Amino acid sequence: MRLNAVTSHSAILWFVSLLTLLLWLALSLAVPQLISDVSLPASYVLSVVFLGVISVVIALLHARSTPKSISTSIHDLTTQLHRVNQGKSDRIELVLGQGASQTTHQPLADLVREINRYLSMETDRISQEQAFSSEASHELRTPLAGMRLQAQIAQRTENKEQQRTALNNIVLAVDRSTRLVNQLLAYSRLTKRKMLSDITHVNLSQTVQECAHKFATAIGKKQVSLNIAQPEKLPSIDANNAQITTLLENLIQNAVDHIPEHGTIAIGLSSLNQSVSITIDDSGEGVSDENKRVIVAPFQKSEDGKQSGTGLGLAICQRITQLHKGQFTLSDSALGGLCVTLTLPLHQESD
Amino acid sequence: MRILVVEDDPILGDGLVQGLTLDSYALDWAKTKSDAQIALTTNQYDLMLLDIGLPDGSGLEVLQGLRKQKNDIPVLILTAYDELSDKIKGLDSGADDYLVKPFDLDELRARIRALSRRAKGSASPVFQVGNITLDPSTHKVTLADEPVKLGPKEFAILRVLMEKPGHILSKAQIEDKLYGWDMEVESNTIEVHVHGIRKKLGKTAVKTIRHVGYLVE
Numbered sequence: 001m002r003l004n005a006v007t008s009h010s011a012i013l014w015f016v017s018l019l020t021l022l023l024w025l026a027l028s029l030a031v032p033q034l035i036s037d038v039s040l041p042a043s044y045v046l047s048v049v050f051l052g053v054i055s056v057v058i059a060l061l062h063a064r065s066t067p068k069s070i071s072t073s074i075h076d077l078t079t080q081l082h083r084v085n086q087g088k089s090d091r092i093e094l095v096l097g098q099g100a101s102q103t104t105h106q107p108l109a110d111l112v113r114e115i116n117r118y119l120s121m122e123t124d125r126i127s128q129e130q131a132f133s134s135e136a137s138h139e140l141r142t143p144l145a146g147m148r149l150q151a152q153i154a155q156r157t158e159n160k161e162q163q164r165t166a167l168n169n170i171v172l173a174v175d176r177s178t179r180l181v182n183q184l185l186a187y188s189r190l191t192k193r194k195m196l197s198d199i200t201h202v203n204l205s206q207t208v209q210e211c212a213h214k215f216a217t218a219i220g221k222k223q224v225s226l227n228i229a230q231p232e233k234l235p236s237i238d239a240n241n242a243q244i245t246t247l248l249e250n251l252i253q254n255a256v257d258h259i260p261e262h263g264t265i266a267i268g269l270s271s272l273n274q275s276v277s278i279t280i281d282d283s284g285e286g287v288s289d290e291n292k293r294v295i296v297a298p299f300q301k302s303e304d305g306k307q308s309g310t311g312l313g314l315a316i317c318q319r320i321t322q323l324h325k326g327q328f329t330l331s332d333s334a335l336g337g338l339c340v341t342l343t344l345p346l347h348q349e350s351d
Numbered sequence: 352m353r354i355l356v357v358e359d360d361p362i363l364g365d366g367l368v369q370g371l372t373l374d375s376y377a378l379d380w381a382k383t384k385s386d387a388q389i390a391l392t393t394n395q396y397d398l399m400l401l402d403i404g405l406p407d408g409s410g411l412e413v414l415q416g417l418r419k420q421k422n423d424i425p426v427l428i429l430t431a432y433d434e435l436s437d438k439i440k441g442l443d444s445g446a447d448d449y450l451v452k453p454f455d456l457d458e459l460r461a462r463i464r465a466l467s468r469r470a471k472g473s474a475s476p477v478f479q480v481g482n483i484t485l486d487p488s489t490h491k492v493t494l495a496d497e498p499v500k501l502g503p504k505e506f507a508i509l510r511v512l513m514e515k516p517g518h519i520l521s522k523a524q525i526e527d528k529l530y531g532w533d534m535e536v537e538s539n540t541i542e543v544h545v546h547g548i549r550k551k552l553g554k555t556a557v558k559t560i561r562h563v564g565y566l567v568e
Contacts, residue, residue, distance in 0.1 A: 138404060138431035142360045145429070145452035149366030152456040156373060166369065173362045 020051055073108060090123055091116045135299045136184055143173040183312040186246065195243060195323040199348055201236040202244055204269055204276055211248040215256055222261050230269035237276055238348040239324055247320045250313045251280045251340050258284035264335055275345045284337035292330040352467060353377040353528045357387040357410060358402040367400060370456045375507035378531040384408040391417060398467055399426045411444045418445035425466035464488055471514050478513040480567050483552055485513050494552050505547045512557060512567045521564035
């Protein structure tokens, strides 16, 4: 930007020089007696010297105004960014010095606006992460407290039955904490970079079949009927297959957890214009509209107080869908329970 | 003494109930905010253990509601949040004490004893009526400085009576303080245990007021 300004200024400079030269020539031709005692080549030399002086003056003026005021502004912005780094401020502001023009500073103003946008995004992200880790610690401390109490009960009691129950409870609490830690890791690994690093053409029909297959035992135990409806030909989508698998597994697990025995789960695949839609319906009790908004956030469980999940399953699903630039919606299912609808675009544009 | 445990985690909640039953308290366990609020309006409690993060809201709302109704039973908050601001918020909402998870069973028991002692207006950790003493922390009972061994229910009945010497407690009131929701009460249990106490501590240790109840004095 600074280079451009300098070049345009030198162009003006040379244009002015040329004009002066022509003026000088015209004058010497029209009124020769004015310069009669000076030879023609000498007059050329004189004009060049004259022009040189004018150029230097203009260049000096030029150097004094724009580049200097830009460098002052940049220096000022650096000081402000330093304050941001020290946590004393959360945004920067472009202050135009005297003689600075809006036009020459426009690119700088654009840069400042972008930096501020980034800073506010970063502030949001940090406060979200702080809230997340605080919640995560809460979630881990409770099973830890349970384990400690149960262990102390096992130590105290002489009743063999009570001792066995307490020890079983410790194992349950350890398993639950392990599941939570695994989910926390899974959630923290869901970054854009990771997702983009392994994009392939995913055949959703096949992935859905594979995921459903993993629940064969759980489904058999609860005598659940699981139906998959799909068109004959479904286009493949650009996606991270591992993440899509996690997404589908979480949703099927959720459905299995929340339906009664002999319940029904229906998975539907369909092809839309530039995307593919997946619906997962269950015949469970469903979720109230208020809770639909709540349960997607990390660590929010539905109000019934049932402790089947870690409170991260749906948050993971939503994050994966977001990373794939898809849509994730919860609605009431015709089967009576919850209906989760995912819309995933066919193509992932890298940006 | 009847305690309401408000905790949504199944294993921690069970641990609290089992662990405190060792001290012969009567325990009721509410797993949600609304269950806790119902329990508080339908039963008389001597103390409440309250978790903050409940599935249907904050435990602090239960606490604020309780204090609004001028119910001043001791409340001990069980919190996973150890930030100073969280502790202050809990205490300012009307809690008497707090413990940060995970906590030690013995510390919890000691805090419960301290809170219930204060609530009864006594700073002394040992109850004394006549030549009988009862120490709630060690479960030791003495008669004329000689240790006497009581069964858990006998101990619990004597503790309830000694907390308020001179006050008559009906059989129903004693049962209420001895048995939680899930515990079966046989019709003549209290009589049987009072008989046991008298056998060990002397006929006049517990007095019967016909058709009214029992007292120690």
